[in-house]
Amino acid sequence: MSRSRFGITMFVWAAAAMLLCTPQGYAENSVPEISNIGQILSYRNTAGEQYYALRFKADRLPAASHAGEQIAVLFDTSASQVGEHRVQALDVLKAFLTELPNDATVAIYAADVQCTPFVSEFVRPQSREAKLAVESLATRAPLGATNLGQALKTAFQGLQKAQPRSIVYIGDGMSSARLISLPEMAQLTQQFASNHIPVHSYGVGPRKDLQMLDTLAVYTGGIVLTDLAEGKQDLPTIVGKELAQAVQAPVFYPESIRVSDKQLHLNTTRALPVRSDRETIYLARGEMNGKLTVEFSNRQLEGIWKFNVPASQAVNSFLAVPWVNYQSGQELGVAYAGQRMMNLARTSHEEHMAQLEFAGTQAIRSGNMEQAARLGNMLQQLDPGNSRADSLLKLSQKFQNDQLAQADTKQPAANAPAPATQKADPQPPIDDAISKVEQLRQIKGAQMKIEVSNAIEEARQISTDNPDGALGVLKRSLNFLKSTSDIDIDLRQQLERRLNNMMVDVRSQMEVAETRRIRQQQQIAQLEQQKRLVDQVLLEDEKLEQLIDRVRSLIQDGKHGNSDAYEEAEAVSRVAVNMEPGNGPATAALFTSEAAGQLDKVFRMRSLRADRFLETLYQVELSHVPFPDEPPIRWPSAPVWTSLTERRKKWAAVDLHRNSPAEQRIFEELQKETEANFPDIPLSEVMTYFSELHNITILINSNDLGEDGLTVDEPVNVSLSGIKLKSALNIILKPIGLTYVIEDEVMKITTTAKAEEIYSTRVYPVADLVISVSTQQSSVGSSQGGFGGQQGGLGGGQGGLGGGGGFGGGGQGGFGGGGGGGQGFFNVAPEMLMMNSAPPQKAKAKAAPQGKAAAQKPEIKPIQDGEMKAILDGILGETETKSKPAQFQVQDKPFQFNNSTIEQLKKKPVTVQ
Numbered sequence: 029m030s031r032s033r034f035g036i037t038m039f040v041w042a043a044a045a046m047l048l049c050t051p052q053g054y055a056e057n058s059v060p061e062i063s064n065i066g067q068i069l070s071y072r073n074t075a076g077e078q079y080y081a082l083r084f085k086a087d088r089l090p091a092a093s094h095a096g097e098q099i100a101v102l103f104d105t106s107a108s109q110v111g112e113h114r115v116q117a118l119d120v121l122k123a124f125l126t127e128l129p130n131d132a133t134v135a136i137y138a139a140d141v142q143c144t145p146f147v148s149e150f151v152r153p154q155s156r157e158a159k160l161a162v163e164s165l166a167t168r169a170p171l172g173a174t175n176l177g178q179a180l181k182t183a184f185q186g187l188q189k190a191q192p193r194s195i196v197y198i199g200d201g202m203s204s205a206r207l208i209s210l211p212e213m214a215q216l217t218q219q220f221a222s223n224h225i226p227v228h229s230y231g232v233g234p235r236k237d238l239q240m241l242d243t244l245a246v247y248t249g250g251i252v253l254t255d256l257a258e259g260k261q262d263l264p265t266i267v268g269k270e271l272a273q274a275v276q277a278p279v280f281y282p283e284s285i286r287v288s289d290k291q292l293h294l295n296t297t298r299a300l301p302v303r304s305d306r307e308t309i310y311l312a313r314g315e316m317n318g319k320l321t322v323e324f325s326n327r328q329l330e331g332i333w334k335f336n337v338p339a340s341q342a343v344n345s346f347l348a349v350p351w352v353n354y355q356s357g358q359e360l361g362v363a364y365a366g367q368r369m370m371n372l373a374r375t376s377h378e379e380h381m382a383q384l385e386f387a388g389t390q391a392i393r394s395g396n397m398e399q400a401a402r403l404g405n406m407l408q409q410l411d412p413g414n415s416r417a418d419s420l421l422k423l424s425q426k427f428q429n430d431q432l433a434q435a436d437t438k439q440p441a442a443n444a445p446a447p448a449t450q451k452a453d454p455q456p457p458i459d460d461a462i463s464k465v466e467q468l469r470q471i472k473g474a475q476m477k478i479e480v481s482n483a484i485e486e487a488r489q490i491s492t493d494n495p496d497g498a499l500g501v502l503k504r505s506l507n508f509l510k511s512t513s514d515i516d517i518d519l520r521q522q523l524e525r526r527l528n529n530m531m532v533d534v535r536s537q538m539e540v541a542e543t544r545r546i547r548q549q550q551q552i553a554q555l556e557q558q559k560r561l562v563d564q565v566l567l568e569d570e571k572l573e574q575l576i577d578r579v580r581s582l583i584q585d586g587k588h589g590n591s592d593a594y595e596e597a598e599a600v601s602r603v604a605v606n607m608e609p610g611n612g613p614a615t616a617a618l619f620t621s622e623a624a625g626q627l628d629k630v631f632r633m634r635s636l637r638a639d640r641f642l643e644t645l646y647q648v649e650l651s652h653v654p655f656p657d658e659p660p661i662r663w664p665s666a667p668v669w670t671s672l673t674e675r676r677k678k679w680a681a682v683d684l685h686r687n688s689p690a691e692q693r694i695f696e697e698l699q700k701e702t703e704a705n706f707p708d709i710p711l712s713e714v715m716t717y718f719s720e721l722h723n724i725t726i727l728i729n730s731n732d733l734g735e736d737g738l739t740v741d742e743p744v745n746v747s748l749s750g751i752k753l754k755s756a757l758n759i760i761l762k763p764i765g766l767t768y769v770i771e772d773e774v775m776k777i778t779t780t781a782k783a784e785e786i787y788s789t790r791v792y793p794v795a796d797l798v799i800s801v802s803t804q805q806s807s808v809g810s811s812q813g814g815f816g817g818q819q820g821g822l823g824g825g826q827g828g829l830g831g832g833g834g835f836g837g838g839g840q841g842g843f844g845g846g847g848g849g850g851q852g853f854f855n856v857a858p859e860m861l862m863m864n865s866a867p868p869q870k871a872k873a874k875a876a877p878q879g880k881a882a883a884q885k886p887e888i889k890p891i892q893d894g895e896m897k898a899i900l901d902g903i904l905g906e907t908e909t910k911s912k913p914a915q916f917q918v919q920d921k922p923f924q925f926n927n928s929t930i931e932q933l934k935k936k937p938v939t940v941q
Contacts, residue, residue: 068320068337071344073411079347080292082310082322083367084333089278089304097132097192098150099275100183102139103165104199106174108233116255116264117198117232118166123268124196125162128153128275135186136161139179139197141172141205145186176203176240180216184225193225194250194275200233201241208240214359217247221301224281226250228274230267238372239362246308246363249279249301256372277305280331282324291315295354295361299324302331306366311350343484343526345411346377371485378481381411385474388420392467397424419470473515480505480523484530495538502531568607572614575604579617583624591632594625690725690773697722697753704748704756712740714760715777722753725774732778736765 069081103121125134133150136158137143146161180195187193208216220227226249229241236254245252251274253267285299292314302308302324310322316337324331350362364370388403404420411417483505487498506527509520582597598621604614664672687695702721706714712728719726728740742764748756761767767783769776 069341069344069347070338071341071347073345073348077348078313078315079344079351080312080314080316080337081344081347081364081370082312082320083307083370084302084322085307086280086302086304086331089280089302097194097275098187099128099132099134099153100187100193100195101134101136102143102179102183102195102197102199103136104140104174104197104233105138105165105168105170106140106172106199106204107170108174108200108202108235109170113200113233113255114170117230118162119264120230120232120267120271121165121198122162123264124271125153125158125268127269127272130154132275134158135183136165137179137183138165138168139176139199140170140174142175143179143182145182173204174199174202175205176201177206177208177212177216180227180244184219184223187225189223193223195220195225195227196271196275197227197229197241197244198232199229200235201229201231201237202233202235203237203240210358210360213243217244217360218298220248221281221298224249224279226274226279226301228271229253230271231255238369242363242365242369243360245365246300247298247360249281249303250274250365251303251306252365252369254372274305277303279303280324282331284325286323288319288321289314289316292320293356295350295358296363297359300363306368307370309364309366309370311347311362311364313351341526341529342522343481344374346374349377349410371489375485377410378478381407382474382478384410385416386471388416389467389471389474392420392423400424416470416474419466423466469514469516472512473519476509476512476515476523477519480509480526484526487530487534491534491537495534495541498534499531502527502534506531572604572607572611575600575607576613576617579604579621583621586624586628591628594621594628597621598625688773691770694724694770694775697724698757699752699754701750702753702756704746704751704760706744706746706760708743708745710741711744711760711764711777714744718753718757726768726777727774728777729782732782733766736779736781738764738766738779 067083069083071079073079101121101124103117109117128134130152132153134147134153135150136146138146146164147157151157176197176199179197183195187195227244228250229245229252231238231241231252231254233255238252238254241252244250251270253270255262280302282299282302285294287294292312295311295313300308300310320337322333324333354361364373384403384407388400388407391397391400391403400420401424404417404424407417407420483501487501490501491498506524509523509527512520579597579601582593582600585593586597598618601614601618601621605611605618608614700722702718704714706717709717715726715728718724730740733739744760746756746760748759751759757768761777765780766777767780769778769783769786771786
């Protein structure tokens with residue numbers, strides 16, 4: 029048996045879609061060219077009549093929408109459905125409902141003498157109503173016979189026309205209550221096909237009418253599954269899943285069929301539906317010239333199949349059986365719903381032939397030559413070239429001839445002489461021995477033929493999924509055939525040819541499958557490459573669009589006052605230009621953002637220049653405005669500055685963190701002495717010892733230790749005494765790469781790397797970093813020209829605030845500065861402020877040599893001046909002492925020459941007289 033290649037080209041209304049279309053869009057637009065692997069089975073009998081089986085399948089069909097599909101389930105509850113068959117049927121029904129999509133709807137019927145619905149309307153397959161219907165079917169008693177025709181009509185009437193529809197039958201297919209006639213079956217199948225309603229079946233029961241189920245499936249576009257499958261294929265879950273997939277698979281319903289060879293006659297005049305999950309098989313007879321073309325078409329779709337005709341094979345003798353009762357022009361004929369059902373027909377035919385051959389052999393052995401001749405005629409009618417049929421007929425004819433010869437020898441002639449009285453020797457039964465040997469050879473040949481047929485069928489079934497295993501089966505059968513010597517040579521050669529042809533077919537199928545696999549991988553690789561390119565282009569376009577939107581948003585922010593947004597927009601636009609140089613929107617975005625940013629800078633600089641010019645003119649005018657000399661500037665004495673410095677020491681470093689009482693106690697315990705005598709003690713026990721000794725909580729972070737390959741059992745070998753707990757911990761932990769941190773009111777033992785990741789906020793005075801010491805020395809009252817110093821005061825020039833010789837009229841001095849400014853009225857030395865409270869001799873005693881003063885720490889004495897002490901208390905917010913105003917003190921708040929004072933002066937109106 030050889031396989032041939034054939035192609036299928038299917039077209040739709042629109043042109044071919046691109047390779048990167050979605051499945052839905054693909055189904056709606058076009059079906060590209062598909063290369064299928066098909067087959068023609070051929071058989072020629074001894075009379076020269078040629079029989080064929082045209083087998084083809086579409087690998088891909090336009091996907092039909094199955095959303096909201098209505099499914100009518102006919103469950104056979106007749107008397108034949110009992111025992112294990114009933115359990116299997118119920119399990120298949122449950123699995124089928126489970127595998128259906130949620131958007132499908134089902135109606136469940138019990139089919140026996142009457143067709144009884146178990147749901148009032150179509151329901152979801154996993155709904156509570158569907159489960160109750162299945163439970164009711166399980167409790168229904170299997171009684172009566174089945175009226176399958178009435179059940180199919182009832183299910184058809186319940187289906188709505190506006191939605192996709194299908195019928196699923198679970199039963200044995202035997203309509204015993206009322207047989208379906210051939211015209212009625214033709215009408216039913218035509219009605220289902222015209223409405224695109226496929227009928228799917230699962231044959232289960234002790235006796236099954238597979239021809240009925242095949243006819244329904246072939247002429248309506250359904251499939252047939254049976255309980256004859258072996259292994260896992262007969263599991264309810266597998267069967268239910270196959271039925272659910274068949275319900276959702278697309279079906280092509282052609283309206284006409286045309287065969288290129290006019291001498292070829294099909295066994296049906298209808299155009300059979302074509303599926304993608306099973307083969308469509310036409311039986312034909314006649315003569316073909318080597319090539320054949322079959323065309324299907326309807327108003328929407330057209331399919332063309334081309335075949336190469338193989339040589340005839342004796343193993344396909346079953347193809348002649350359906351034509352025994354064929355009538356020319358009949359609408360329905362024997363049908364096989366796919367390769368699986370055709371294999372069942374082949375096996376059934378071969379088993380029937382083997383039974384006839386065995387019965388004929390038994391008839392020969394028992395001497396019943398009439399029955400042997402009758403069986404031989406039956407075999408010859410079913411298989412005209414059957415060698416066993418010829419043997420049975422020859423043996424029976426020989427027996428009849430021998431009987432006639434013996435009858436002739438028993439009647440002597442009238443004038444014949446009398447026979448001699450000599451006694452003859454007994455002759456051995458030569459004919460009987462030869463006959464027995466011949467019978468044994470024929471029996472062995474029949475057995476070998478059955479074994480070879482079984483091996484070929486097994487190889488055919490597994491060749492698609494496991495071609496190597498199929499070759500192994502055929503080789504073993506061929507070796508066994510060659511080792512057998514007690515069969516006819518002609519039969520041996522015939523069986524060897526069958527096995528060799530099948531091996532050639534399997535190897536050819538392997539090559540074709542490998543070629544198809546390589547082609548599919550190439551197509552998949554091309555599709556993936558094109559998809560990646562398209563995805564990359566789409567991603568780049570999307571990213572570019574996002575960048576342009578970002579530039580647009582930043583420019584809008586710049587228009588609303590954010591000057592930095594223009595520069596950021598320019599940077600983003602440059603990224604877009606670099607991504608795709610020459611892109612129009614990206615180039616325009618760069619030009620716009622850069623121009624807008626430059627214009628914004630120009631406008632801001634011009635505005636700032638105008639504001640600064642006016643502010644400078646205002647400052648010039650303000651510098652010519654004198655200010656009154658009341659209240660005077662009073663500077664505290666040196667002891668006051670010293671006291672202020674000493675009192676603010678505790679604010680020298682400001683810590684924003686406030687330790688809790690528990691943390692403060694841990695810090696205090698770290699400064700206390702401890703004892704540490706640990707001879708190879710684990711780290712965990714050491715920390716427990718310190719925790720109990722100092723009454724603090726110590727936790728070891730084992731996770732951090734594990735990251736560095738350490739454990740809590742690291743040995744500690746130290747002997748320390750009289751040292752602080754802080755030092756003891758450092759001595760113990762540092763050698764093994766650990767340290768401690770105080771956090772969350774406990775002490776944590778962790779690694780040095782983890783401790784460096786923990787930060788705390790501290791505030792320190794940095795005035796010395798901002799203002800140098802030399803700058804501070806030339807501050808207020810300095811001889812180097814401090815606040816209005818040697819060469820000019822606040823307003824510049826050679827004098828003080830008002831120019832000239834200073835506000836107080838004192839030479840070249842400034843606003844109380846040095847360099848001859850002693851003539852100013854308010855230029856009072858700080859020592860004079862203490863003349864009423866400090867005797868002159870004390871003041872002289874304070875004047876010590878500079879070297880000695882630098883060596884000794886200045887002694888802080890209490891301030892005797894009541895006025896200074898009041899000022900100091902006012903600054904510090906304290907009221908320890910009260911004193912009367914000193915001499916020359918004005919009863920007003922001290923004048924502070926700072927920024928706030930200047931701002932207040934600016935706000936006062938200037939009156940020019």
